[in-house]
Amino acid sequence: MHLSWYLSTRSIFIELDHNLHKNKNQDLFLVILLNTINYLKFLSLMTLRFHRLDSRMLSHRYFAIFLVLSFQFLWIEADQTPQAVVTIPQSKWSKDGTPPIPERMEKHSEGKITSIVIHHTQSPNESPAMEFARLRGVQRYHIQDKEWGDIAYHFLIGASGRIYQGRDWNFQGDSGTQYDLNGRLLICVLGDFTRRMPEDPAMAALIRIVKAKLKEHDLKPEDVLTHRMVAATDCPGDTLQKWFDEKGREAISEK
Numbered sequence: 580m581h582l583s584w585y586l587s588t589r590s591i592f593i594e595l596d597h598n599l600h601k602n603k604n605q606d607l608f609l610v611i612l613l614n615t616i617n618y619l620k621f622l623s624l625m626t627l628r629f630h631r632l633d634s635r636m637l638s639h640r641y642f643a644i645f646l647v648l649s650f651q652f653l654w655i656e657a658d659q660t661p662q663a664v665v666t667i668p669q670s671k672w673s674k675d676g677t678p679p680i681p682e683r684m685e686k687h688s689e690g691k692i693t694s695i696v697i698h699h700t701q702s703p704n705e706s707p708a709m710e711f712a713r714l715r716g717v718q719r720y721h722i723q724d725k726e727w728g729d730i731a732y733h734f735l736i737g738a739s740g741r742i743y744q745g746r747d748w749n750f751q752g753d754s755g756t757q758y759d760l761n762g763r764l765l766i767c768v769l770g771d772f773t774r775r776m777p778e779d780p781a782m783a784a785l786i787r788i789v790k791a792k793l794k795e796h797d798l799k800p801e802d803v804l805t806h807r808m809v810a811a812t813d814c815p816g817d818t819l820q821k822w823f824d825e826k827g828r829e830a831i832s833e834k
């Protein structure tokens with residue numbers, strides 16, 4: 580049981596966005612290294628406390644306590660690094676969902692991202708517990724009804740503040756409105772923000788992922804737009820748009 584718990588926490592770190600260390604091996608190496616250092620620190624503290632090395636400290640129970648502690652340290656460190664964005668892969672939220680159809684999608688012609696467009700789903704504002712179901716619903720609607728290759732957006736953000744990977748960003752997104760999708764990274768907040776703002780964790784996540792993607796794709800804050808700035812639509816809702824005009828640019832420009 581301890582082992583599976585350890586593996587599940589470890590997998591979260593492997594999913595740290597590549598921005599943190601540019602490759603997964605380095606992330607994994609860092610996690611193992613920090614875990615080991617923390618365990619040694621824990622053992623030496625306990626040895627000082629009890630004036631001898633108790634063999635019980637090498638037991639599973641102590642190992643589990645140390646894992647919880649080191650996990651928290653790592654989590655805090657990851658959270659405070661602006662470029663470190665934890666995202667949940669589609670394989671997690673769409674386990675029994677509608678599989679994407681790559682033949683229906685087109686790659687960006689230059690093979691790169693040149694701007695970011697912010698959206699909302701305009702679906703009801705729901706509890707975080709509903710996020711997986713909502714994502715699967717949107718994906719099914721986009722693939723089956725709209726006949727697109729996958730969920731239209733590259734990243735989606737829930738009220739929980741969790742960031743979900745949508746469509747593979749190497750492919751252009753899709754839209755029911757007319758605008759050029761080539762080179763655009765579509766980021767969508769789950770919910771309807773016509774009359775209210777997204778929850779605080781969702782806003783923090785939005786700023787975090789936009790800043791990370793600006794850095795990753797070598798873009799400027801001016802390259803961030805909202806859907807209504809490029810097409811005839813109310814998306815991403817009056818309230819979120821107002822925030823973007825008054826505070827958003829500043830928020831995503833901060834170092």
Ligand SMILES: [Zn+2]
Nearest residue numbers: 698699806814
């Ligand atoms: Zn939109």
